[in-house]
Amino acid sequence: MVRRRLPSSTYYTPAGESEWSRETFGEQSVAVLSGGYRNPIEMARHVAARCGSHQPFFVMDVAAIERRLEVLRSTLPLIRPNYSIACNADPVLARVLSNNLDVNFEVATSGELELTCLHSEPSRIIFCSQLLTRKGIKNAVQAGCGTFVVENEKQMNDVMNASADAQMFLAVCLPYSSGEVPFGCSIDELVEILDMAHLLGANLTGIYLELGVRATLDDYITAIHDARSIIDTASTKFLDLRHISLGNLVIPTGTDGSVNNNSISFCETINRAVSELFDDHIDFSANIGRFLVTNAFTLCTNVIGKRALNAKYITNDDFDDGVGYLYQTNDGIYGSFGCKLMDINPQCKPLNGEETFDGSNQLYLGAVLGPILDGCDVAQRLTRCRQLRVGEWLVWEKMGAFTIPVDGEHHVPPVYYYSGKECWQKLIHKDEQRRSPSPSVNDDIGSDGEGGYASSCEDQDAEMMLEPLVEDLNEF
Numbered sequence: 238m239v240r241r242r243l244p245s246s247t248y249y250t251p252a253g254e255s256e257w258s259r260e261t262f263g264e265q266s267v268a269v270l271s272g273g274y275r276n277p278i279e280m281a282r283h284v285a286a287r288c289g290s291h292q293p294f295f296v297m298d299v300a301a302i303e304r305r306l307e308v309l310r311s312t313l314p315l316i317r318p319n320y321s322i323a324c325n326a327d328p329v330l331a332r333v334l335s336n337n338l339d340v341n342f343e344v345a346t347s348g349e350l351e352l353t354c355l356h357s358e359p360s361r362i363i364f365c366s367q368l369l370t371r372k373g374i375k376n377a378v379q380a381g382c383g384t385f386v387v388e389n390e391k392q393m394n395d396v397m398n399a400s401a402d403a404q405m406f407l408a409v410c411l412p413y414s415s416g417e418v419p420f421g422c423s424i425d426e427l428v429e430i431l432d433m434a435h436l437l438g439a440n441l442t443g444i445y446l447e448l449g450v451r452a453t454l455d456d457y458i459t460a461i462h463d464a465r466s467i468i469d470t471a472s473t474k475f476l477d478l479r480h481i482s483l484g485n486l487v488i489p490t491g492t493d494g495s496v497n498n499n500s501i502s503f504c505e506t507i508n509r510a511v512s513e514l515f516d517d518h519i520d521f522s523a524n525i526g527r528f529l530v531t532n533a534f535t536l537c538t539n540v541i542g543k544r545a546l547n548a549k550y551i552t553n554d555d556f557d558d559g560v561g562y563l564y565q566t567n568d569g570i571y572g573s574f575g576c577k578l579m580d581i582n583p584q585c586k587p588l589n590g591e592e593t594f595d596g597s598n599q600l601y602l603g604a605v606l607g608p609i610l611d612g613c614d615v616a617q618r619l620t621r622c623r624q625l626r627v628g629e630w631l632v633w634e635k636m637g638a639f640t641i642p643v644d645g646e647h648h649v650p651p652v653y654y655y656s657g658k659e660c661w662q663k664l665i666h667k668d669e670q671r672r673s674p675s676p677s678v679n680d681d682i683g684s685d686g687e688g689g690y691a692s693s694c695e696d697q698d699a700e701m702m703l704e705p706l707v708e709d710l711n712e713f
Contacts, residue, residue: 260661262668265329267299267654269661277535278632282588284537284653285630291539293568293650295636300660301533302333306340308496309525312504315511317341317522319363319482322349324526325534326643329654331356333664334529336671343524347376348643354380363406365445367420374399386445386482388421390433397439406443406482407434411463413456415449420484427467431474443480443520444468450487450527450580454503457483461510468519479519486523494532494635530637536573536650537588538566538616540629541608548602552619561602564625569607569614572647576639585617588630598623605631 256271268280280296288294309318320334321343334340335356342357344350345366353362359381366373369392374385378400385396386406396403407430408421422430434441444467446460464481471478488504491497511521542565548557568574574583585605600621607614625631641649656664 260665262299262329262654262664263332265652265654267329267656267661269656269658271658275655275657277634278588280653280655281535281537281630281632285588288653291541291567291628293536293538293566293573295641295650295652296535296537297327297329297637297652297654298533299329299333299654299656300664302330302529303337303660303664305529305532306337308500309528310339312496312501313488313508315508315521316483316486316525317520318529319343319522319524320529321345321365321485321524321526322353322643324524324638325530325641326352327534327641327652328352328356329652330530330533332668335361336664336667338671341522344377344382346643347373350377350380350382352643359383365408367418369395371395371399378403389426390430393430393434393437393439393441397437402440404440404442406445406480407431407441408445408447409467411446411448411460413459414447415451415456416447417449420447421445428470428474431471431476435474435476441471441476441478443478443482445482445484447484450485452485452487454506457486457507458510461507461514465514468515481515481519481521483521483523485527486525488525488528490528490531527638531635532637534635534637534640534652536568536583536633536636536640538568538585538631538633540564540625540627540631541567543625543627551602551604557602559601561604562624564603564605565608565610566605566616566631567608568650569609569616571607571609571614573636573640573650574607574616575642576636579639581638583617583633583636585620585631585633586622587625588632594624594626 258269260267260269275298277296277298280298284294284296306318309316317339319341322331323343323345326349331352334342338361341361341363342353343363343365344353345364345368350362350364360383362377362380362382363384363386364373364377364382365386369385369387374395377385383400383402384404384406385392386408387393387396388408393405396405407427409427410416410419410421410423412424414420431441433439444464446464448456448460460483461481468478468481486507489499491499515521544563545560546563548559548561549555551557551561551563570577576583601624603620603622603625604615605617605620607616641652
């Protein structure tokens with residue numbers, strides 16, 4: 238059962254400057270700001286000063302998703318982007334992504350499937366679960382999903398029994414995969430499963446290679462070469478595999494999450510390997526959820542408790558003399574900071590960083606604990622900042638990935654949405670095109686509405702050089 242977010246009329250972004258307006262996107266309220274890009278910390282300060290509550294909240298730069306998609310289209314044109322709903326189940330995010338027809342969705346549960354079907358056609362959904370059951374397959378087929386990722390002969394049979402026409406991707410676990418839980422058949426089992434797929438007449442059309450979040454560029458290049466070998470092996474079994482998914486593709490970014498030269502070099506190397514080894518009839522895709530959403534969301538929490546103690550008990554270092562502080566905040570590991578389980582390390586700072594404590598800016602060692610105060614509920618193990626007050630706001634940037642689930646036991650903070658005016662107009666135009674009963678046949682709604690993949694938020698040349706692109710994208 239999908240936990241539906243309340244329409245943000247119940248917590249709409251407070252009015253700001255006279256040039257701002259409040260618009261609606263789906264059921265959600267979005268603050269449309271004059272001018273272009275607005276720093277999320279500025280928006281967080283604006284909301285914190287006017288929301289009338291000390292409860293945690295997110296701010297989301299809606300246009301940031303479109304900007305990241307533009308980066309992918311410019312730098313990684315040979316890889317089709319997939320998005321896993323498990324990465325972030327925010328409804329506005331899902332709607333923005335659904336308006337880009339080059340984006341497919343990966344779901345693993347019935348709840349994720351239900352949410353995705355609210356915004357996207359079932360034909361764009363890939364059911365990919367490490368616990369694929371007959372009930373899950375049946376529900377997906379009934380919803381109209383036609384693509385499944387399978388690991389073995391049994392799952393292949395289950396999908397065929399549920400839908401004779403369903404496409405299947407075979408998950409293959411490569412020896413150098415860094416995933417903590419192996420996903421897919423082993424290389425030793427591969428030939429036998431391909432033989433069985435041919436005997437059963439299975440509609441096996443691709444392979445799925447999950448390398449894990451710690452995979453390096455060398456791992457991805459090796460996987461692309463191994464994919465070539467797997468495709469060739471399948472062809473000897475009379476199987477026409479024409480799709481390759483690289484699973485979770487972790488694109489490197491700067492320490493602030495910005496696109497930099499390392500990002501561009503990474504993408505160029507992937508593109509070069511794909512173009513050298515495969516012709517145009519092989520389609521590549523990858524799950525790029527982290528890259529899309531990380532910088533779009535900023536979390537604010539409130540300090541609800543504080544205790545002074547010797548700094549050496551915080552750092553576990555006898556050489557750290559002086560006083561340190563334990564702070565308690567009102568969100569933790571059982572809420573938004575569950576992202577720590579996915580190799581994400583949130584970092585906080587005072588939202589109003591220019592303020593002092595009793596006229597002093599002296600820095601102190603500290604730790605930030607969650608509201609439960611058990612041994613696991615630690616939001617940040619070690620911090621160094623000026624002394625904080627109870628009731629003061631903390632801001633956590635780059636909190637888009639694995640912070641908003643489809644469902645869960647704990648309350649999800651409200652999200653306050655905003656966008657620059659120019660980007661907003663283009664987002665709305667794309668949304669209206671996407672949901673029009675009779676869109677123009679010539680419109681490429683997955684790009685800028687005029688064909689091709691030119692920028693939807695900036696009037697940039699679609700054939701921009703990569704070096705100027707790096708300079709322009711540092712704000713992302």
